[in-house]
């Protein structure tokens with residue numbers, strides 16, 4: 351086997367440490383440095399037994415990593431990734447890929463121009479159940495995909511908002527949480543060409559939305575809805591239903607996405623399928639159901655394994671900067687639609 355890939359971590363907060371938990375068990379990679387100006391970071395680097403740097407540019411110069419995981423605050427994502435690209439170092443960049451579409455275009459151009467790959471951390475795409483759902487849709491099990499119903503309804507505890515930036519503009523649940531759901535909807539159902547949206551801060555009263563109702567028109571012609579709230583005592587969300595992260599007590603019977611087509615329907619994360627026995631049958635005949643199976647595996651670990659192959663130029667990123675940019679463009683269109691009350695189209699980010 352090749353020598354373990356030397357990976358540095360920029361941003362050793364909650365998410366950076368989660369990446370480390372998987373990295374330390376991965377034979378094909380090894381943590382080689384930590385860069386983070388925060389007060390806990392030097393001690394964390396010490397626990398990991400690697401050199402510590404307050405400044406990531408110094409780390410790139412001195413530690414000379416072969417790849418980097420960037421998990422610092424959103425507003426720093428693009429600038430940090432550009433520094434890594436300038437140093438010729440492939441990046442696993444946490445979501446969102448950036449905050450503004452123009453900076454993401456700059457990142458896409460830098461990655462394309464230099465040939466240094468960027469993988470964006472929309473890790474749910476690496477979950478085997480999503481891969482299986484995508485296969486089923488691609489194989490035509492649903493016929494013509496017609497309606498898509500997505501739910502993200504849960505209760506964040508009040509203490510979540512004790513951290514000031516979580517109450518401030520720019521940190522709303524659309525960019526923080528629903529971006530994951532919208533990324534999966536794009537991955538499973540194709541591009542969205544038009545959105546309409548209503549948002550409300552009626553429960554918490556902060557600058558950001560605590561609830562949203564979004565209408566989606568997909569390029570395929572399918573129509574969808576996404577309703578979200580972080581202020582409801584409800585069980586319908588990827589977090590609670592998928593079991594992907596054990597910090598959320600699971601509601602295994604509850605779906606968060608319902609996809610329906612002319613020949614069948616699918617609930618996610620259950621991967622339960624419905625169809626009629628005969629073509630041409632309808633509501634007077636029994637609707638049959640079956641359970642699809644898949645081999646479960648940790649999405650974050652699979653994402654890291656993929657990143658090692660991306661950094662070694664053995665695979666193209668499953669989620670490139672341009673691809674993640676198009677998810678950000680969808681969030682941008684939803685914000686514009688909510689502000690103006692008009693239907694809005696996402697501004698596409700091209701792959702160069």
Ligand SMILES: NC(=O)c1ccc[n+]([C@@H]2O[C@H](COP(=O)([O-])OP(=O)(O)OC[C@H]3O[C@@H](n4cnc5c(N)ncnc54)[C@H](O)[C@@H]3O)[C@@H](O)[C@H]2O)c1
Pocket residue numbers: 360361362363364365366385386387388389391406421422423424426444445446471472473
């Ligand atoms: N994929 C997911 O499901 C998921 C989940 C949570 C967070 N995230 C993303 O991970 C990123 C970090 O979120 P978090 O919850 O870990 O936040 P956090 O506040 O816990 O951690 C951020 C860390 O970045 C450090 N930092 C600040 N400025 C820095 C700089 N200039 N250089 C290097 N480090 C710097 C901070 O000191 C802190 O340790 C965010 O972009 C967030 O969107 C992704």
